[in-house]
Amino acid sequence: MTEDEEILEAFLEESRENLDQMARDLVDLEADPGDAALLARVFRAVHTVKGTCGFLGLHHLEALSHAGENLLGALRDGELVLDAATTTSLLLLVDAITAVLDRVAATGTEGGDDHAEIVARLSLHLDRPAPSPEPAPAPSAPPPPSAPPPPASTLTPASTMTPASTMTPAPAAGWTTPVADPRPGPDDTAPPAETTIRVDVSVLDKLQDLVGELVLARDQIGEVALTDEDGPLTQPYRQLRLITSELREGVMRARLQPVGAVLGRFHRVGRDLATALGKHVAVEITGEDVGVDKAVNEALRDPLLHLVRNAIDHGIEGPAERLDAGKPALARLRIRASHERGRLQVEVADDGRGIDVDALCARALALGLVTAEQLATVGPAERLELIFVPGLSTRGDVTTVSGRGVGMDVVRTDLEQVGGTIDVTTVAGRGTTFRIDVPLTLAIVGALVVRGGTGRYAIPQVDVQEVVHVETGDLGPVLRLRGRLVPVVDLAAQLGLPRSPAPAADEGGDVVVLRSGGRRFGLLVDEVGDTTEAVVKPLTRAIRAVPVYSGVTLLGDGRPALILDVAGLATAAGIVDERDQLTADVIDLTSSSASAVGAAAPAPIDAEVLLATGTDGGRLAIPLEVVRRLEHIATGRIERLGAGEVVQHDDGILPLVRVAAIDPGRGVGIGVGVGVGIGIDADRVAGGDGAWLHAVVCASSVGLVGVLVRDIDDVVARPAQAGRPATRPGVSTCLVLAGRVTEVLDVEALVSEAGLRSPV
């Protein structure tokens, strides 16, 4: 890059920042036109652009900013009062200058558009002076020694349609036109003190790498130093530890930029949108100083824009409607950023009409995105989450129904990509609040270190929901967790590793419950280690294509550890998205002419079922909505009670039922197929190593009932269409699920077939 190019580059960057600031200031000024300091700052921004443009030979830009400077000069001098129309014109000027800057950046030239319209528009304001008839004695401030040409004289000729170019003074004039700080007010001239400098990001990256190494070296010293508590190294080591921690923190912070770089725009966006829609909205932004990694800042831009637009477009009512509702006509849109637990929270809250959750549900039902059964099982908060479901938000007239929701699935996905989350609360008639939570930086993530097979892996903490210890007997393909079944993935098996020392039979295992997007699953690991602040390094080229990793980090002992990509892991393990229409591998048995139901076409889903292997070896499916928990019981604990089987559980007695094998030889036919009692296949169970069974504890009209099965296999979605007619009582239908012919149980029928009665 030549020196000239560098200067140009610096100019472009600085100007963009100035223009951003200027747009914000203008919106503020509109609210408080008397703020002289703000006005002075806006004036200075335009003046700086103008001056530098002259220097760089960007004459068109210079003319453009000159037109703005004239108008701002008149405003500053009290000849005009800033009103909405003037603000709009000045904001248009900001847009025009930004556009030209973009073109300069892209092509190196200013382009052919001379923006005569804007120049004319700016001039027009000068033609209709402020109410005060005699502007001449510029209020209070004495004319500066080298003032710009008296306003009156410059303004008149500049008016109406003077082509921009003719207004251009000599190129260098920008530097000499002595308007820079003509009337030092108490606080408006001194430019903000030079407390910032520009640093190349690569320098910061290097620093960060070095700090990472320093931390490793420190830890190695620590191992020596801490062997002897009273040794001479203990104290210096503690000191070293403290300093390195602070250094690391400082270097991290040096990479942060104020979130205001993104938030600041919303004054303008909010104003423009509200004006266009005829609404009155006050945009309040707080926490603009909060620092955040540039990459995270970038990632926030689109989602926030979406939220702000939605809030003003759909959430906030028009003035009349607000007054009718007993609210002030002026609506408030609050955007608040803050640090919390090492993460950035951004809240976007409006005081509009709120989201109509019922309408949202109705919409989702009408679109076939959910079933009534699914809706029945979830609370209001979860129903509100429907706005994040893909498909709901992109339909045309959703806004009239839900009041909100355009592209919210995209918002959520965008945030998740940087390890963020979003949630929403709403109060009908009172407003809606979205809360975004993102990491401060992508370069360091909190991570949980786990061992799987022979290796250690780091899992980003943001994806970790909890860690549960599971007894050996309960280890299986699914885990029952507070009423929900969670599929379990064995990390070592997923990575194709041998399990390191076979876990002792009675130790059980640790399952890390992970969530990525709408996918939740448990990861069975051999050991759960510490949490760590992992410095994320990119994957090397050779392993970039492996989908289950997202990066590499160095552990305390200096060894690399792969950072697991939870979304990639879920995909590799075939975990389906709870939010999506499930596309389970299902084929309807009844459509023997398979063309009726395209084999690959996702069937409509009505519910999930638990797949299990029955005591007779057949595949069973139990509707998940009735399943309450899974029990692992030794057959020795099964006791007889009358004709049935029971097991003592907690303080009560749990009746057990099993779906018996149909044995034509014994003449057990349809109608008596459900056997209750130990007789029918007890041999198979009691003998040999089949000494354990699972009881799928289900809710029924007679209370909890345990359905005995040999194995718990999986949880899958079941298609809505009817299957083949039932073969025996207690079975509602037969389907092919996950590749096997499966009997779907009807627990209620099973219970009545077994003759169970409700306890007194």
Add this chain to the structure above:
Amino acid sequence: MTAPPPTTATAGDRARMATFEADGLLLGVDVARVQEVLGGGDVTPVPLAPPAVLGLLNLRGRILTVVDARQRLGLAPRPVGDNDDALVQVVLGSGGEAVSLVVDRAGDVVDVDLRSREPVPVTLDATIRTFVTAVHQLADALLLVLDVDRALAVGGSKWEVTGAGTGH
């Protein structure tokens, strides 16, 4: 062998080549590409990685991919029970990152006369021919000049690996 001196790699018609052995073959790379030579080290395996990737290595805060030269070049696997500690890793720069190539033994830095360059003999196995740009007949052995970028582009497209088999 110690790290080669940072001299200019080529001067006129001569080139300085760092050499190493894998499965009895003598391989050479431009000495300027060699960043460092390490002993067999502490390599963290990467499950599901391409077969030639032995794992990752932390080299003073930089994370390197460790690639097995024998596997990558289609040579016979190292006999089981070989002393892994005797292995040598040659750290080579390629495409903006460094990769450590595990070889059987490091050799000398040799001066070759570029005019003695010969085409790759067709008798060479097809896989390794993909990675060799030329050969030089040295006094006591045939030196295969390795195409470093191609050899280290593990995990690239299939085309990259097999497409140019008959190229040189």
